[in-house]
Amino acid sequence: MNYKYSICYPDQEKIAYRNEVISANEVMNIAKNHPWKEQLMLLDSLNKNSVYYNPSLDFVCNQNGRSFGLTADFNKNKEIEFSLWYKRPKKMKILFGLLGTKEIMSVDDIWSVNFDESLKYLDYFVNGNYLMIEELYKK
Numbered sequence: 086m087n088y089k090y091s092i093c094y095p096d097q098e099k100i101a102y103r104n105e106v107i108s109a110n111e112v113m114n115i116a117k118n119h120p121w122k123e124q125l126m127l128l129d130s131l132n133k134n135s136v137y138y139n140p141s142l143d144f145v146c147n148q149n150g151r152s153f154g155l156t157a158d159f160n161k162n163k164e165i166e167f168s169l170w171y172k173r174p175k176k177m178k179i180l181f182g183l184l185g186t187k188e189i190m191s192v193d194d195i196w197s198v199n200f201d202e203s204l205k206y207l208d209y210f211v212n213g214n215y216l217m218i219e220e221l222y223k224k
Contacts, residue, residue: 086213087147088112092119093138093156095128100138109211112144116207121157121165121200129159143170144210150190153210153218155203167203168196171210171218193222 087108092101107115124140143154154170175191198206209217 086211088144088211089147090115090142090144093141093143095124095131095136095138095140098137106147112211113204113208116142116144116155116204125157125159125165144207146210151210151215153207155207160197165200166196167198167200168194169198169203169206169221170194171222173215173219193219195221 087106088111089102089104089106090112091103094101119140119142121140128136128139139156139158141154141156143152145152150172151174152170152172154172156168156170157165158168160166170192171194172190172192174188176186177189177191179185179187206218206221209215
């Protein structure tokens with residue numbers, strides 16, 4: 086599988102779309118080496134009216150359209166934590182199921198996840214272990 090990704094910076098209104106094709110290993114390296122702490126310190130230093138985004142990376146699988154995003158924030162103890170955003174196909178009932186079901190792309194999110202756990206779920210994503218990610222959202 087291969088991927089493309091985007092980056093959100095606290096001080097930039099435009100999202101940086103990186104449309105070059107990258108591998109699963111490159112996805113993991115980008116997430117591990119992203120300057121999360123520096124970007125969060127920049128966010129904290131900005132006037133609140135000048136903040137556009139929390140530091141974020143979003144990876145999209147070119148083969149199936151699924152995506153996995155990580156958004157960083159400081160918790161009350163000034164430790165980095167992440168919210169995880171997983172976009173996947175999901176069956177939804179149409180008109181309370183009277184008209185059957187339809188598969189749509191839906192986003193699930195979870196908050197207050199540490200860096201190592203976030204990377205574990207990103208690794209599941211790039212290796213196609215989607216059921217392991219979905220288990221996270223059932224907890």
